[in-house]
Amino acid sequence: MSLLEVDDVVVQFGGVTAVDHASFVAEAGRVTGLIGPNGAGKTTCFNVISGLQKPNRGRVVFDGRPVTRLSVPRRSRRGMGRTFQRLEAFGSLSVRENVRVARDIHGGFAGLLRPTAADVDGLLERVGIAAYADERADSIPTGTARLLELARCLACDPQLLLLDEPSSGLDETETDAFGHLLAELAAEGRGVLMVEHDMDLVMSVCDEIHVLDFGKVIASGAPGAIRSNPDVQRAYLGYSDADDQELVR
Numbered sequence: 462m463s464l465l466e467v468d469d470v471v472v473q474f475g476g477v478t479a480v481d482h483a484s485f486v487a488e489a490g491r492v493t494g495l496i497g498p499n500g501a502g503k504t505t506c507f508n509v510i511s512g513l514q515k516p517n518r519g520r521v522v523f524d525g526r527p528v529t530r531l532s533v534p535r536r537s538r539r540g541m542g543r544t545f546q547r548l549e550a551f552g553s554l555s556v557r558e559n560v561r562v563a564r565d566i567h568g569g570f571a572g573l574l575r576p577t578a579a580d581v582d583g584l585l586e587r588v589g590i591a592a593y594a595d596e597r598a599d600s601i602p603t604g605t606a607r608l609l610e611l612a613r614c615l616a617c618d619p620q621l622l623l624l625d626e627p628s629s630g631l632d633e634t635e636t637d638a639f640g641h642l643l644a645e646l647a648a649e650g651r652g653v654l655m656v657e658h659d660m661d662l663v664m665s666v667c668d669e670i671h672v673l674d675f676g677k678v679i680a681s682g683a684p685g686a687i688r689s690n691p692d693v694q695r696a697y698l699g700y701s702d703a704d705d706q707e708l709v710r
């Protein structure tokens with residue numbers, strides 16, 4: 462049984478079909494990539510999975526149970542966490558307070574009674590932004606804010622992390638460290654589903670990749686197979702090595 466199953470999901474915005482009968486899975490203990498050209502429907506899929514967008518049809522099954530009708534908070538309580546392509550930190554709070562709010566709200570009344578400051582600082586340390594703990598969230602660099610979103614997501618101890626373009630704004634060294642952290646999170650048994658445009662990161666860290674184009678899943682497989690898939694090459698480059706061979710023949 463997969464940790465997450467997206468089953469035949471369709472999302473229409475007026476005349477635009479943003480997600481077109483998409484089905485794919487993400488497993489616990491693995492990093493799964495969801496890639497595709499701009500406008501392919503990746504963020505819309507994340508919105509359907511996390512509960513922000515109601516699909517026109519299809520369903521989402523999480524940890525063996527359908528969650529398609531559950532609210533965002535209930536999915537979060539079941540163990541889904543996410544970060545956003547357009548950053549969503551509380552700008553007037555400090556970095557530490559942002560993570561603390563997530564932790565305390567998620568923990569409910571019991572969470573408010575537990576002393577949590579040490580855990581929060583541990584999380585900031587873990588994602589590599591402890592030096593920014595007391596800075597206001599609206600004053601930190603974009604890359605740091607992405608790591609803050611990751612720390613806030615981890616504060617809810619999710620079984621599944623949905624990360625929407627988590628590496629944009631990170632420099633090369635930060636991206637390397639981030640790749641190691643993703644592998645570590647998967648090794649802890651969590652599932653990671655990541656939308657990402659940095660192909661080096663995707664190819665080096667993902668165990669499996671699903672490719673969306675115009676809302677449809679056009680390929681699923683291991684990084685090597687995806688890289689050499691003619692449909693994927695056409696979606697990204699407009700042509701494939703296989704087309705050259707056809708011309709030569």
Ligand SMILES: Nc1ncnc2c1ncn2[C@@H]1O[C@H](COP(=O)(O)OP(=O)(O)OP(=O)(O)O)[C@@H](O)[C@H]1O
Nearest residue numbers: 474477479497498499500501502503504505506546
């Ligand atoms: N709320 C909305 N209303 C109308 N159209 C939308 C809405 N959200 C997304 N779309 C359209 O749906 C399609 C898929 O958008 P989506 O944001 O899911 O793509 P994406 O793969 O995340 O792209 P990017 O790589 O640029 O982030 C696009 O054509 C987009 O313009």
Ligand SMILES: [Mg+2]
Nearest residue numbers: 503504505546
């Ligand atoms: Mg997007």
